[in-house]
Amino acid sequence: MNAFPSHPNIVRRLHRGTVSWILSWWRLLNFSVLMLSVAIMPATYRNDNRRTLAHHLVRDTVPNLAWFGVLAALVSLVLIRIVVVTSQSYGLTRYALDLVVRVLTLELIPLTAAVFVALRTTLPNGLEFSQGRKAGVTGTVEELRTEFFPRVAAGIFAVWMLAAVTCVLTLVLAYLSLYGFTPYALAGYTRVVGQVFNPAVTLILVLKIVFFSFAVGLIPMASSFYFGANYRVNITHGLSDMVRLFAVILLIEVASLMGNYY
Numbered sequence: 442m443n444a445f446p447s448h449p450n451i452v453r454r455l456h457r458g459t460v461s462w463i464l465s466w467w468r469l470l471n472f473s474v475l476m477l478s479v480a481i482m483p484a485t486y487r488n489d490n491r492r493t494l495a496h497h498l499v500r501d502t503v504p505n506l507a508w509f510g511v512l513a514a515l516v517s518l519v520l521i522r523i524v525v526v527t528s529q530s531y532g533l534t535r536y537a538l539d540l541v542v543r544v545l546t547l548e549l550i551p552l553t554a555a556v557f558v559a560l561r562t563t564l565p566n567g568l569e570f571s572q573g574r575k576a577g578v579t580g581t582v583e584e585l586r587t588e589f590f591p592r593v594a595a596g597i598f599a600v601w602m603l604a605a606v607t608c609v610l611t612l613v614l615a616y617l618s619l620y621g622f623t624p625y626a627l628a629g630y631t632r633v634v635g636q637v638f639n640p641a642v643t644l645i646l647v648l649k650i651v652f653f654s655f656a657v658g659l660i661p662m663a664s665s666f667y668f669g670a671n672y673r674v675n676i677t678h679g680l681s682d683m684v685r686l687f688a689v690i691l692l693i694e695v696a697s698l699m700g701n702y703y
Contacts, residue, residue: 480590550607564661
């Protein structure tokens with residue numbers, strides 16, 4: 442008895458996997474277009490739906506902002522101290538601020554903000570919401586407007602808010618850690634930060650945060666839209682969304698690194 446699968450079975454399995462992979466990304470693209478269409482509809486921002494939208498924005502942002510702000514401040518202080526001590530030991534103190542700003546505000550803060558919102562909010566919410574929907578129901582315009590769009594917008598807004606607030610917080614902590622409570626080093630500090638955030642780097646940072654937020658907000662809800670509660674099993678649903686989301690985040694991060702340093 443042959444212990445290995447035959448070549449036709451391998452080809453058939455590979456074909457099914459490829460078709461499923463292409464179809465999943467096509468569904469994600471189609472769902473993104475639907476959300477964009479709903480976002481530009483004036484009816485989406487009527488009084489009744491504005492209340493629902495505001496509720497989701499506050500619920501998904503405020504708790505995350507409090508927890509992530511504290512964690513980001515603690516981690517930033519530790520990393521700033523490590524960078525400063527290491528640069529002093531090698532006689533490279535003048536490069537410490539540049540390194541801190543680049544490592545924390547350009548790379549770590551946006552990436553961790555997106556991952557934090559995904560793991561704490563959008564992935565669990567998408568899985569929970571899918572359990573209340575029937576498989577095969579494509580969704581009406583009203584359902585897209587009142588159920589899907591507020592959740593997608595809340596995930597996108599949460600990433601924006603966490604990244605913006607913690608980047609500013611990190612810059613303040615970097616100044617205090619390096620210079621203390623003195624205003625006399627502010628001119629040199631702003632000059633170094635301004636040299637780091639040139640127009641090209643700033644544009645890449647903004648685009649990275651925007652694409653991170655779109656991935657975090659859209660991917661978990663796309664599977665809920667197409668499959669509902671009967672998408673295989675819930676664990677498979679959550680794991681597939683997590684893998685797809687982290688793959689997109691990794692691609693965006695690699696593209697931003699290439700834009701900044703190549």
